[in-house]
Amino acid sequence: MTLEIQNASARAGGREIVHNLDLALAAGEIVAVVGPNGAGKSTLLKLACGLMPLHGGEIRFDGSKIGSLSAGELSRRRALLPQECPMRARFTALELVLMGTAISGQGRPMAERVAIAQDTLDRVGLSSFMERDIMTLSGGERQRVHLARVLAQLEAAARNGAPGCLLLDEPLSAQDMARQRLILQIAKMHAAHGGSVLLVLHDLNWAAACADRIVVMHQGRIQSHGLPRDILTSELLHDVFGIPDGCIHQHCSTGRPFVVPHDLVMPEDINKRETPCILQ
């Protein structure tokens, strides 16, 4: 599934909040969106999935304009994991994931849909949580149930065609490091099977480690856009995030950049020993 965003703008609260966004995702590609709070990252994802009306510009899935697709057709082409999923209803994890497959997997027998739902829950590491009331899950567990729901939506839709476009808004926000890695591996797998992935990340290192390309948003615009090593430069980090020079390093085996701000360590701390006093 390819996604093309051309010159897209959006209005909210009486002003334009994102301006002239241009972005294209090919099948099999992972693109990470980074940027400060309020930069317009969630807005970009909401526009891309048709949740927010365009105030100009065009969005296409495999060449079809977003406005010409019905809600059901759209549900087979893209799925969004929102930044937050507030819900108070006491469904079980499996019931919730099944809900995601009802429209996109219309016409599939119930048994197949259940198998898909169980498989996605298994993949996000929740195979023993299927019958649990989601209100009793931890924050990270609940976020992964919603991720499973989103994955199942696309899975149920893909019969012979390529998988759809996965839009993830801060999918790592509630996860421990092992689960962060797991989720990025799932995203990689999705791309490897011919799907496309657009995900918002706050962690520049994860973005550099997993994405084919990085999009930097700042004040409602795409500030820059390209390969991780071309994007994560001292100049850009300073302009967008205010990070001082000299924080970018290169990974010895992958060659990808990574960022470690070092100015939290005070000069007077540097000479102090890290080892406990007892040994001194």
Add this chain to the structure above:
Amino acid sequence: MRAMRVHAGWILLSLLPLLILVMLVAVEVGASGAGIGTLLHAPDVATRNLAWMVIAHIRAPRVVLAAMAGAALGAAGATMQGLFRNPLADPGLIGVSSGAALAASCVIVLGVDMAQSGFLNGWAVPLAGMLGSFLVTLLLYVFATRAGITSVTTVLLAGVAFGAFSGALTGILIFRANDTALRDLTFWTLGSFSGANWERIGLLSPFLVLAGVIATRLAVPLNAMLLGEADAALMGYPVERTKRLAMLGVAASVGPVVAFVGAIGFVGVVVPHLVRLVTGPDHRLVLPGSALLGAILLTAADTIARLVAAPAELPVGIITAALGTPVFVWLLSRIHGADIPS
């Protein structure tokens, strides 16, 4: 937990024989003392004929009407609570009750002479009530819809506002009413099945069938909309159509019910909560369960209303509120705050 839900399905199914039982008992008992036994075993024809009159033309339609009204109010309450994602939502919120009440009051107070002179033969109040409820619901819908998107919050708030406004107008009407009209009004606002007959049931049936058909199409999208309208739309559910259908279904069922039997409170709010305690939030179980339990409770309440002060009868709304309130409070004390299933 899913095993538990299957279990819940069986409990709901067992409500059906219970409903039939309650209806049979309700037909059997009454102020006149005539029962099915009289019908079969009374020695003289006159007594049997009288018993037949009472059972077939007075009690049976009344019991059927009570069951239909209870089913409509219960299912409509569940629909509204799902649509508004608010545990206090009630069918009245979309203006069906206040619209019907206002229109019916107008006819009772201003048109009382016309009604007595046989105008429309006693149909003036229910027809005005139906018209009033449809008009107000339509008004609220149009008011809350911009560019094809209906704001349920606006519907809810405008519905509350209109309820207060129509309460004021009804108050003015009460102020102007004579004694007969006042009695009629009281009965109407508290609800009563005393006007039941087979013609009214015949008129009501197609509306309830329509609402039933709509309900079967609502259950699955309403489940998804518990996640929020945006998430439901993302998963491909027809959110706006569901809102329209839900309002149409509630107006089609509760409007005519309120017009015929008056504004009966509490069933629509309490019954879905009782059902959810057993079934959880799935509307495929909550909707039929609320219809069944609503029918059972309202039939039972009407039977009590007929019997407690026999040969006089109490308005059924008094019974539902008097019994419903303690149940509701007990429920609230059992399941505290955030644990209330929704």
